[in-house]
Amino acid sequence: MPSFVPECFFLYTFLMSDEQLRSTLSGLKGFAFDEVPWTTPKPLHESRVAIVTTAGLRVESNADWNAGDQGFTEIPTDADSLTLAHYSPNFDRVGWVLDKNVVFPIDRLHELAEEGIIGSVADTHISFMGAQPDHTLETIRLDSGPAAAKLLADDEVDLVLLTPV
């Protein structure tokens, strides 16, 4: 059995629901920095905002996600052919089909920008894939995370909103 699947799953296989899954996932290992990093934010109404999601989104021409992939996909702000291609079967996908904003709230950000609540919406957004078997996330910490940060910096992003799947 792979290390990222806790044996206790087998105790619960006759019960359903996110509550059960949450209870199990809460016990998994995770990587925390020794010191929580802290960047003093700019005023919200001056901030350029990007979405970084772990939903495993892909744009039309990109390859599908595979288990353990710690890379990322660049999502243009006007991409209209997004696919939720996360490898894990363990979460709802119908909500995404009904409304992409329930995962990737790009329309909401544009509305907040029009209202002047945030400064602007980035041209570039990023998708990683969650449910990683390597809880140290070494590749994300040392390679793909900083590489994604470089793209966001090039777009002059100030604030990142992270949405999980």
Next chain:
Amino acid sequence: MGTLASVLEQEGFATVALSGVRGQIETTSPPRALHCDFPLGRPLGKPNEPEFQRDVLIEAFSLLEEPAGPVLVDYPISIEDDADAPLSCVIPPSDTSDRNPAASEALGLLPAWRRTQKKYGRSSVGKVITAEQVPDMLDLFIRITDGESWDKVGFPGNPIKIAADIKNFYEEASISLNDNPPSARSAESWFVTKTLGGQTIQTARIKMKEADVDFDIWYYLLPVTQHHEGEQDSL
């Protein structure tokens, strides 16, 4: 999610993370997190409810006013999934007398799936196969239920991804078979417990498990919360 937020914060961005699993956020301790007890896969809570989604974002951005972290706040509204309340769908008949019943069922769902596509323009089908290939793939899973080895039936790709395509196809078809949008996991439970397609994959999964097929192959053929060994409903 929490670790990724810290990586980006360290790179100089202010970050706000929505949280879906509180225990994981507590473990990974990102600078700012709003825990939302919403169905997994719906981090903004409610599809097609812009005001609700906006409120979640406003609440999340309010964490930027905190002078120091880590900050972890719970959004005051919880939403539960409906895995225990499978959809009730009438599956359209399909005139395919020479096909096995599961493949015939899937053929009958194709028009509904296409209506969903036309209306919403998004699909999670296509990891390996198209919607039109779903009936043929069910034929392959049925051969596993009949005793053939999974690696001899001729899958055109990773069977986990093909099973996901089939599940997504059924769930997306169900959207057009109901007056109201399916609540979280209600279509999933319908697929697994109320359709021949779902029960075919469930039975194939159990056969593969019993045949000592590699764990990583059979385990992910269905959501873990839908592994009902020996509990399939009779249709």
